[in-house]
Amino acid sequence: MPEATTLDELALTPVSVPDTVAGVSADEGADFRAAIDVRNRVNVALLGADALEVTPEQSYPHWLTEDEEVHGWLMRSHGTVVGRAMMWVPLEDGSQRVQLRVEVLPEHRGRGIGRRALAFLEARAGERGRTILQAWTEHPSSTSAGVTARTGFGAVPDDQATRLAVSAGYALEQVYRVSTLDLTKPLDRVAPLRDEAERASEGYRYVSWMAPTPDDWVDDYAWMKSRMSTDAPAGDSVMDEETWDAARVRRLEKVWSDSGMAVLVGAAEHIASGRLVAFTELVSFRKPGKPIDQNDTLVLAEHRGHRLGALVKTHTLALGREAFPEGDRIVTGNAEENRPMLAVNEAMGFTPTRYSGEWQKVIA
Incomplete structure (x- = not known):
């Protein structure tokens, strides 16, 4: 198993991607399957009926693309899976960008896991020399505007995802309307x-x-x-x-x-x-x-x-x-x-x- 990083009691283990799709369902694919399970459960909590739950086999090709690097870490607290941390590294010439995403299972939120995981991802981005950190958050339709986009168009509510981004020093550049x-x-x-x-x-x-x-x-x-x-x-x-x-x-x-x-x-x-x-x-x-x-x-x-x-x-x-x-x-x-x-x-x-x-x- 790849070496894990421990932040207090939070352990982040790199997700090993099996060499073949057949390995996804074998012992070597256990952490990979757990990471996809986290993805599905978080999406259901965020999107409800619109959530598209994918199988590990369906997700597998997206981790192997030649046009960007995909890195994932499975997060455990006292041995229990609590979420995953994801980093996508574009491979365009001269790119300074990186996409980060922290997904914490609903029953484990409110414990500072997201804050520690985001800091961990930022450190990994720094190791790659990336200076432009980007992330997406999803929000249900809400009439309460917490943060307005820097474009002046649209706002997102003052919820847990927004507070994490703001506290970590991120600026809301755009709001996308999902229709x-x-x-x-x-x-x-x-x-x-x-x-x-x-x-x-x-x-x-x-x-x-x-x-x-x-x-x-x-x-x-x-x-x-x-x-x-x-x-x-x-x-x-x-x-x-x-x-x-x-x-x-x-x-x-x-x-x-x-x-x-x-x-x-x-x-x-x-x-x-x-x-x-x-x-x-x-x-x-x-x-x-x-x-x-x-x-x-x-x-x-x-x-x-x-x-x-x-x-x-x-x-x-x-x-x-x-x-x-x-x-x-x-x-x-x-x-x-x-x-x-x-x-x-x-x-x-x-x-x-x-x-x-x-x-x-x-x-x-």
């Missing part, structure tokens, strides 16, 4: 919005595919994925300019496939150039009763103003209902300052259900 569209109800507002987008987007046409991406589109798709890191609203959060090519897309698609995810991509083609200039993704784990996730959505900056966001979202919604009949709702997240995309969501019938906070701490 839900109920697919069991009539979607009377979608067709008029789609027709309006069709009229406004003359010179463009809608295309779609189920992953893997057709060879004819993979280079354009890779370019748009790279622009997610530069064109999407980010406030003062430091973002690496990501480098994507066809090989990176194929690596991501393999992770999707190996983990049981089905992905529908809808895009807008600029007819004159033959290039894709906008896209959205719908993701499903094919589990009845669980939401379909609207993942990345982007219109390239130089092609905005033609209702392409509405074009790709409305068309892909119609296809998604057929492709993913197991899903009874779509969940999506958008920065509160991203009014154009939020306006599209609101016009389609999405309603707010919870909020996410993006936090950042810069080490001098």
